Amino acid sequence: xxxxxxxxxxxxxxxxxxxxxxxxxxxxxYNAVGAGYPVPRNLNYMWNFGVLAGFCLxxxxxxxxVLAMHYAANAQVAxxxxxxxxxxxxxxxxxxxxxxxxxSFFFIVIYMHIFRGLFYSSYKAPREMIWLLGVVIFLLMMAxxxxxxxxxxxxxxxxxxxxxxxxxxxxxxxxEPLQVWLLGGFAPDNAALNRFFSLHFLMPFxxxxxxxxxxxxxxxxxxxxxxxxxxxxxxxTVPFHPYYTAKDGFGLGVFLILFTTMVFFLxxxxxxxxxxxxxxxxxxxxxxxxxxxFWPFYAILRAFTGDLSIPFTGIVLIPAKLLGVIAMFGSILxxxxxxxLDKSPVRSGHYRPMFRKFFWFGLIPTMIALFICGGAPAEExxxxxxxxxxxxxxxHFLVILPIVSQVEVPKPLxxxxxxxxxxxxxxxxxxxxxxIDAGSVVEGLPxxxxxxxxxxxx
Amino acid sequence: xxxxxxxxxxxxxITAVLVLWSLLPGAYNYAFGPAPEKQPSYAFYEHGEGxxxxxxxxxxxxxxxxxxxxxxxxxxKEVCSACHSLKFVAFRNLQELGYTEAEVDAEAASxxxxxxxxATGETTTRPGEPTDYFPMPFxxxxxxxxANNNAIPPDLSLMTKARHDGxxxxxxxxTGYGEPDPExxxxxxFETPPxxxxxxxxxxxxxxxxxxxAVDGQVTYADGTNATIPQMATDVAAFLTWTAEPSLIQRxxxxxxxxxxxxxxxxxxxxSYKQIWxxxxxxxx
Numbered sequence: 090x091x092x093x094x095x096x097x098x099x100x101x102x103x104x105x106x107x108x109x110x111x112x113x114x115x116x117x118x119y120n121a122v123g124a125g126y127p128v129p130r131n132l133n134y135m136w137n138f139g140v141l142a143g144f145c146l147x148x149x150x151x152x153x154x155v156l157a158m159h160y161a162a163n164a165q166v167a168x169x170x171x172x173x174x175x176x177x178x179x180x181x182x183x184x185x186x187x188x189x190x191x192x193s194f195f196f197i198v199i200y201m202h203i204f205r206g207l208f209y210s211s212y213k214a215p216r217e218m219i220w221l222l223g224v225v226i227f228l229l230m231m232a233x234x235x236x237x238x239x240x241x242x243x244x245x246x247x248x249x250x251x252x253x254x255x256x257x258x259x260x261x262x263x264x265e266p267l268q269v270w271l272l273g274g275f276a277p278d279n280a281a282l283n284r285f286f287s288l289h290f291l292m293p294f295x296x297x298x299x300x301x302x303x304x305x306x307x308x309x310x311x312x313x314x315x316x317x318x319x320x321x322x323x324x325x326t327v328p329f330h331p332y333y334t335a336k337d338g339f340g341l342g343v344f345l346i347l348f349t350t351m352v353f354f355l356x357x358x359x360x361x362x363x364x365x366x367x368x369x370x371x372x373x374x375x376x377x378x379x380x381x382x383f384w385p386f387y388a389i390l391r392a393f394t395g396d397l398s399i400p401f402t403g404i405v406l407i408p409a410k411l412l413g414v415i416a417m418f419g420s421i422l423x424x425x426x427x428x429x430l431d432k433s434p435v436r437s438g439h440y441r442p443m444f445r446k447f448f449w450f451g452l453i454p455t456m457i458a459l460f461i462c463g464g465a466p467a468e469e470x471x472x473x474x475x476x477x478x479x480x481x482x483x484x485h486f487l488v489i490l491p492i493v494s495q496v497e498v499p500k501p502l503x504x505x506x507x508x509x510x511x512x513x514x515x516x517x518x519x520x521x522x523x524x525i526d527a528g529s530v531v532e533g534l535p536x537x538x539x540x541x542x543x544x545x546x547x
Numbered sequence: 548x549x550x551x552x553x554x555x556x557x558x559x560x561i562t563a564v565l566v567l568w569s570l571l572p573g574a575y576n577y578a579f580g581p582a583p584e585k586q587p588s589y590a591f592y593e594h595g596e597g598x599x600x601x602x603x604x605x606x607x608x609x610x611x612x613x614x615x616x617x618x619x620x621x622x623x624k625e626v627c628s629a630c631h632s633l634k635f636v637a638f639r640n641l642q643e644l645g646y647t648e649a650e651v652d653a654e655a656a657s658x659x660x661x662x663x664x665x666a667t668g669e670t671t672t673r674p675g676e677p678t679d680y681f682p683m684p685f686x687x688x689x690x691x692x693x694a695n696n697n698a699i700p701p702d703l704s705l706m707t708k709a710r711h712d713g714x715x716x717x718x719x720x721x722t723g724y725g726e727p728d729p730e731x732x733x734x735x736x737f738e739t740p741p742x743x744x745x746x747x748x749x750x751x752x753x754x755x756x757x758x759x760x761a762v763d764g765q766v767t768y769a770d771g772t773n774a775t776i777p778q779m780a781t782d783v784a785a786f787l788t789w790t791a792e793p794s795l796i797q798r799x800x801x802x803x804x805x806x807x808x809x810x811x812x813x814x815x816x817x818x819s820y821k822q823i824w825x826x827x828x829x830x831x832x
Contacts, residue, residue, distance in 0.1 A: 130827065172635045172704070175794070182794040183801070327827060335820040342813030346806060353802025354607055357708060365709035365791075366701075375750075392570060416566075476570040483566050487559045 091120065092127045092311070094323040121308065127326035128333055129314035131510050135209075136312065137340035138202040143300065144341060145195035150293050152188040153237075156181075160240065162286035164279040167242035168367040186356035192234050193359045194348050196382035199227060208448055209317060210436040215310040217428040222303040224424045226296055231383070231421075233292040236285040238380055239277070243364030248377045250277040250285070256390070259411040276370055316509045317436030318502055324514075325506035376466050384463025385456055390417040391467055392479040416479065423486050430486060433494035435502065443497040447489055455481045590735060591727050595719020595748040598781045602714055604788060604795060607803075611796055612785065613645035618768050619786025620644060622779050625766050626759050627703060630695060633681040635704035636790050643793055651677050658682060696742045698755035707784070707791040714788045716748070721780035723748030724758040 098119040100106040109116055119125045159178050161170045174181035203223070206212055212220035235253055239246045254271050258264040273280025311320060320326055327333075351358065359381055363374045379387050393413035396405045407415075438445045455478045462475035508514035603612040620641065623633070638655035646654065655675040660682045662673035675682070684700075685691035691699045707713030723746045727737060739745045743753040760776045768774050788795065 169635070175792075176635065176640075182792075182798060186798075331823050332827065335816070335823045339813065339816040339820045342809060342816045346809045346813060349802065349805050349809060353798055353805060356798070362709050362711050362713065365705040395571070397565070397568060480563075480566050480570055484563055487562050491555065491559065 091125065091308070092320065092323075092326065094326075095120070095127050096124045096328060098123075098125055121304065122334070123330045124328040126308070126329040127320070127323075128312050128329050129320055129325060129506050130327045130332075131314050131316065131506050132312065132333070132336075133315050134340060135201070135205040135315075137337055138198050138205060140337045141198045141341065141344050142195065142202055144344075145191060145198055146293065146296060146300065148191045149188065149195060150297070152184050152191060153290070153293065155184055156188055157286075157290060160286075162240065162283050164242060164282050164368070167240065167282060171241045183352070186352045189360060190348065190351045190356060192237060193380070193382065194344075194351070195230065196234070198344070199230065200382075203227070207452070208438040209313060209315060210431060210433070210438070211313045212428045213431065213436050214428065216307075216313060218306040218309075219303060220428060221425060222299055222306055224421070226299050226303060227424075228421065229292055229296045229299065233289060233296065234380065234382065236289040236292075238364075239282065239285045240289060241364060242282060242368045244366045244368055244372070244374050245361045245364040245377070247277055247368035247370065248374055249379055250281060252377055253379075254281075256410075256414045256417075259408070259414045261411070277368075313436065314506060315437060315439065316503055316506055317440065318504075318506055318509070321505045322507065378464055381460075381464060384461075385459035386417050386420060386463070388459040388463035388471075388475040389420050389479045389482065390414065391463075392416070392472070392475040394472060394476075416483075420479075420482060423483075427486065427490075431490050431494050433497060433499065435499040440500040440502055441493075441497060442500065443493050444490075447485065447493060451481065451489070452485050455485065589751075590731065591737065591745075591747055591752045592750065593723075593747045595715055595723060597712070597715025597718050598777065598784075602781075602785055602788070604714075604785070607799060609796065609799065611789065614770055614772075615782050615785045616644045616789050617646070618770065618772060618779075619782035619784070619789075621768065622760075622766050622783040623703070623786055626779075627783065628681070628684060630684055630691075630700040630756075631703045632683045632700075633704050633790060634683065634702050635680070637678065637680045638675055639677040640793060644789070655679060696755050700756070703787055703790065705791045707788045709791075713791065714784050717784040717787055718777075718780045719748040720746060720754075721760050721783070722777055727752075 098109070098113075098116040100109045100115070105115060108114070116125075156174060159170065159174045159181065161167060171185070174185050176182075178184070206220060206223070235249070239250045250272075254268050254277070257271060258268040260267060269275060271281075272278075273284060314320075361378065361380075378384075390413040393409045393416060396409050397407040397412055398405045433441060433444065435441050438448055458474055458478040459482065462471040462478065465471040503509040503514075505514045603610055603615065623631075638651060638658070641651050641654055642648065655677050658675040658679075658681070659672045660675045660679045662671050663669070664671045685694065688699050701709075707717055710716040724744060725747065727739070727745050727747075732738065739753055743755055744757060745752060746754045760779050763773075763775045765776075766774045766779055772778060792798075
C-alpha cells in the first residue's frame with residue numbers, strides 16, 4: 090500500500106532482523122509514520138492538525154487514567170473527590186486542568202482539521218472512507234466530552250445531563266421511557282453518573298481504535314495536499330520521516346506553548362463558574378450552557394422555536410423540540426453525505442473561485458454566528474440570528490454546494506505538485522505523467538485517474 | 548443522469564423549504580411579537596470591579612500576601628464562620644498561610660468539632676486537630692434555612708471559583724450594601740422585599756444575607772492593620788481565593804518553568820525543521 094518509490098524497511102541488527110520475522114512492528118511504524126511513507130512535499134501547516142489530534146487523544150488518555158485512580162463515581166462524593174484531586178493529590182490540580190483544557194484543545198484541533206478537510210475537499214474520492222471515519226470519531230468525541238463534563242457533578246454537569254438526555258424525550262412514543270432508561274432513573278443521579286463514568290473511560294479506547302482505521306484508510310491513497318492534484322511522481326513527495334516529523338515537531342511545540350499557557354494561567358477560562366457549585370436538583374442555574382465546543386450545535390437545537398404545523402389549522406406535524414433535535418443531529422450526520430453532495434472534480438478551494446467565496450463569506454461567518462448564539466442566553470437578537478444561520482448552514486451543504494460544484498468554472502490546475510512548488514515540471518517526463526493541458530484536468534472525477542495520477546495501491 | 552440530478556435538487560429544495568418553514572414562526576414572533584419583560588430590580592444591578600489596588604495574587608507573576616491571608620482568615624473565623632462552612636479546607640492547610648506547626652495546633656484547638664466519646668460511643672464535641680476539616684455551622688440544611696430567612700448560606704470553600712470574576716465579586720458583594728436610588732426606585736415601583744437587603748452587586752439586588760461587615764473596626768486585627776470595611780472585604784476575598792485554589796501561585800510559577808522549557812524546545816524544533824528542509828525547499832527564480 091504505498092508508492093513504488095517508497096523506501097523499504099531494512100533491519101540493521103540481529104535483533105531487529107529477528108523481530109521483523111516474528112512481529113514486524115518496526116516495519117509497520119516505518120511504513121506508517123517513518124521514512125517508508127512518501128508524503129506530498131507541499132503540505133502547509135493545516136496538515137499538522139491530524140498529528141496534533143492524535144497527541145491530544147494521548148494527553149486525554151494519560152491524564153484521564155491517572156485522574157480515574159483518585160475519582161469516585163458516586164453522586165454523594167464525586168464533587169468532593171474532584172476537590173480531593175485538586176487539593177491533596179500530588180500535582181492533581183495540574184492533571185485535572187490539563188484534562189479539562191485538553192478536551193477544549195482537542196476540539197480546537199479537530200475543528201481546524203475538519204475545516205481543512207472542508208476547504209481542500211479532502212472528503213472527495215479516493216478519500217471518502219477517511220472522511221466518514223473522521224465523522225465517526227467526531228461523534229464519539231462529542232459523546233465522550235459530554236459524559237466527561239458530567240463527572241465533576243457540579244451544577245452544569247447535572248443540568249447539562251438533564252438537558253442533553255432530555256433531547257431523547259423528544260422522540261415520539263418511546264422518548265420518555267428512553268430518557269428514563271438512559272439515565273437509569275427519572276433524573277440524573279447515581280445510576281447515570283456511574284454509567285457515564287464507565288462509558289467515559291471506555292470510549293477513548295474506541296476512539297483510538299477508529300483512529301487506527303482512519304490512519305489505515307489514509308495510507309491507501311496517501312495524504313491529500315493543498316493543490317488537490319494527486320501525486321504523480323517521486324519528485325512530488327518526500328519521506329514522512331524526517332521531513333514531516335521535523336515540521337510536525339515544530340507545530341507540536343507551538344501547540345504545547347498555547348496549551349500550557351491555558352493550563353497554568355487561565356485554567357478556568359473555558360469552563361463555567363457554576364460547575365464549582367455542587368449539583369443541586371432543586372436549584373436550576375439561571376443560564377444552562379454546554380461547553381463552548383458544543384455551542385454551534387446547541388444554537389441549531391435552540392433555533393427551532395415554532396412547531397412545524399399546517400398553516401391556519403393548528404395541526405402540529407412536528408413539535409419544535411423534535412425539530413431542533415433532528416436539525417442538531419442532522420447538522421453533523423449531513424457530513425456523511427458530503428463526498429457525494431460536492432460533485433466538483435477539483436479538490437482544493439484555491440482553484441475554486443465560487444466555492445471559495447461561499448466558504449469564507451458564507452460558511453465561516455455562519456459558524457461564528459452559531460458559536461456566539463449557542464453561548465448566549467435564549468433571547469433576542471440571538472434567537473433570530475441563530476435561525477438565519479441555521480437556515481444558511483443547511484442551505485450551504487444541501488443546496489449551494491451541489492449547485493456550485495455543477496456550475497463553477499475552476500481555475501487551471503498545475504500539472505503536478507512539483508510544478509506547483511518549483512514552478513516547472515515536464516508533462517510526460519516521468520512515470521504516469523501524460524501529455525495533458527491544465528484545462529482538461531478538471532474533467533472527470535479525481536481519483537479516477539483521468540489525469541494520469543498514480544494510485545499507490547496499484 | 549439528468550433525472551437523478553433533478554431528483555436530488557428536488558429533494559434538496561423540499562428540505563430547504565421545510566427548514567425555512569419551521570424557522571419562520573420564530574422570526575415572525577421576533578418581528579411582531581411582544582418585547583420580553585425584565586424585572587425592575589435589574590435596573591439597579593451594577594457590576595463590581597473589586598478593590599481599587601487589585602490583589603497581590605493577580606496577574607501572571609502574582610504572589611500571596613501572607614499577612615493579608617492571615618487577616619482574611621481572622622475575618623472568616625470571627626464573622627463568616629457563624630453561618631458559612633468551609634468544608635473542603637482542613638486546619639492543617641493553614642500552615643500554607645505562614646503559620647508554624649505549633650500555631651496551627653493551637654488554631655485548630657480553638658475550634659470545636661463534632662467527635663465521639665471514646666468511653667460511651669456517644670456523639671459529643673471536642674477541640675479540633677490539624678487533620679480535622681472546618682466544622683459545619685449548622686447540623687443540616689433545614690436548620691441552616693430555618694435560621695437564615697429560608698436561604699441556605701453557601702459553603703465558601705470554592706466561592707471565588709464558583710462566581711464569575713470571583714475574588715472581585717466577593718469584595719464587591721461585601722461592600723455593595725446600601726439603599727437603592729430613591730428617585731429611580733419610586734419611578735419603577737421597586738422596593739426591597741421584607742427580610743431581604745439591597746445589594747447593588749448581587750445579581751438580583753435582593754440578598755438574604757444581612758450586611759456581614761457593618762462597621763469599621765468590627766475585627767481587631769492581630770497585626771494592627773486598620774480594619775475598615777473595604778480592608779476587611781479585601782482580606783477575606785483574598786483568603787477565600789486561597790481556599791478556592793491553594794495551588795494558585797504554585798500553578799503560575801510552574802507555568803513559567805514549563806513555558807520556558809517549551810520555548811527552548813520549540814526553537815530547537817524550528818531550527819532542525821529548517822535544516823532538514825534546507826535541501827528540499829525550492830529556489831525561487
